[in-house]
Amino acid sequence: MSLELDRRLADVGTRFRIFPQPRFLQKADGSGPLFPEPELVTVSVEPGGMQAGPGDDRMFVVDAIGKLPYNSFFRPPFRGAARPPVRPGDDGHFDHLDPASREFSAATMYATVRRVLDIWEDYFGRTIQWHFESDFSRLELIPLIEWDNAQSGYGFLEFGFGRKPNGTIDHDRPFCENFDVLAHELGHSIIFAEVGVPASPFDEGIDYGGMHESAGDLVAIVASLHFHSVVDLLLDSTKGNLLTINGLDRVGELSDSREIRVALNSRRMSDVGDEPHDRSLPLTGAIFDTMVEVFQQDLVARKLISDDLRTRSTNLPGTSQDLVEIQAEFTAAYTGNEAAFKDSLLRARDYLGRLLAVTWGNISPDFLTYHGILRALLQADREITGGDNVEIIRACFAWREIAPVPTSLLLRQHTIADCGVSLGKGATVAGGRAVADPRIPGPRVNGVTSAARI
Incomplete structure (x- = not known):
């Protein structure tokens, strides 16, 4: 890639x-x-x-x-x-x-x-x-x-x-x-x-608008990470610690660009409204978090950091003592392994670029939802990695509160009766009508077996 x-x-x-x-x-x-x-x-x-x-x-x-x-x-x-x-x-x-x-x-x-x-x-x-x-x-x-x-x-x-x-x-x-x-x-x-544009005049496109702004930011972020100077500054400033709050402060020193700042945000869906730039933040954050998690997963696999350090930095511990300790551990791990950290970040960057390209190539603009984007990302990861990162994606989106809206038909419960398969003895339902199970004899009328009557 x-x-x-x-x-x-x-x-x-x-x-x-x-x-x-x-x-x-x-x-x-x-x-x-x-x-x-x-x-x-x-x-x-x-x-x-x-x-x-x-x-x-x-x-x-x-x-x-x-x-x-x-x-x-x-x-x-x-x-x-x-x-x-x-x-x-x-x-x-x-x-x-x-x-x-x-x-x-x-x-x-x-x-x-x-x-x-x-x-x-x-x-x-x-x-x-x-x-x-x-x-x-x-x-x-x-x-x-x-x-x-x-x-x-x-x-x-x-x-x-x-x-x-x-x-x-x-x-x-x-x-x-x-x-x-x-x-x-x-x-x-x-x-x-x-992706295209919504075709229906009844489609308000609330999540479509947020997706558009998020995509613009993500295109810029991934492209900017093709400058070695930007990657070097990012890593030298954070020592690879991109998820804890002190990491956010240090990245803020790197650039005044909107794209870098919006990627490193803590906004959830309950924090934003319908304005596209505001609404884009949880989606951008979830996708950027996915890249960072994949980056840190690779650091663990290469024994550059411990799984315990990765877990503690991902879960955003809340005390200043926690944060100082985590940063000190990242600094120790990064020192002397700068090239390996950079290689892991570039690989995570390229994974994210490919993940987004496959996702954007497969989603429809019509009545688009963030949950639909999540499902498309999961499918894209299965295509790219065989599903190696689906749990990371799920966790990052869950933290951002990206899920089906409460009124979604996806959350509707269906009983057996609703589905037309719950009846009395020996019967099923087809098209809203009760019919007999042909394997069970019905009553005889004039010497002929008739359909069972419910």
Whole structure:
């Protein structure tokens, strides 16, 4: 799976540099940028198949001039004035661009979306066809419009800038360089393509909306864990202790991104309402917990931590003394075994990516429920591992209170009489009528055995 992706692309793909997290993020001690330099990534498109823009057969960048945001009356394709397309270097790659340049921002937007698509197509094991393919063959990427917002829509992604405290546009914070935001928005496109949308006007889509936001976050989380720097910071900060409360605090130091923070939450269904972002939290948490449990299960199997430590960290002990002791044990286990911990986490990451791809490929959008997603995840695990992790999945979802709603027909009790098989001596029920068991003779009428009368 994706552990092999970069090795496969290294010699054939096109090189870019992108920041794994926004460059304005600072270290917890304020000593400098958390990610001072962009990292090298390779996308699946060969240099010979790359177009100026950048662009390829699936997506392209157009750096529009003076463009207003798309709306219900103004939609792609953009036909206005645009800056010259960004071109590759003499070697066909884009890793020469100056991070201070506008060209770098445009190339970053393309490289991020292309990279995330590569990762998830690898998990799906096939091409993800755009949900707008009936109208457009390529996704339009607009990187830097004069707007303090960003949006995705039918056939496009267009991004502006963040805001300053006084509410004005902050040109030092372009959304098109924010890996998590771009990955999250592409996640919505993946769900539209692979799951679809509810067909019935009577379907309120409450859990569908929560699933959509959760999927966007999970697409971003799994994709961000393909940066070695992000994985290294995560493990160095937590020492592999991702479930206890001090682990949550330390991960908070890693990034201001919404995706990392929402994954590490303690919300249950009784804590949230119907608003999609709020409702997404228990689902995202349950699925992220599953990845962490699989990670720790592998650590136990490789004798890197004890089963007792795994159990105590999973059950979230409540005293500060417990937490300090657990963290000390994780620190001792991690020290000297950093590479092994990282390998286990990457394997858990790829398991989660494949689990989600199989699940999303199999669920229906119509009257979708979180319980239905749970059952699809269990079925996906049986397909991937033979059911090795079904108990982990069940436990993680049970803690989040994800179960059939009380009014679900799944919880309805059925008596034998309801099912039409409970009767008096020698009889059954068919279609609501009593009929005789043909093996038992009935009363004789004019010398002929008749049906038994109930």
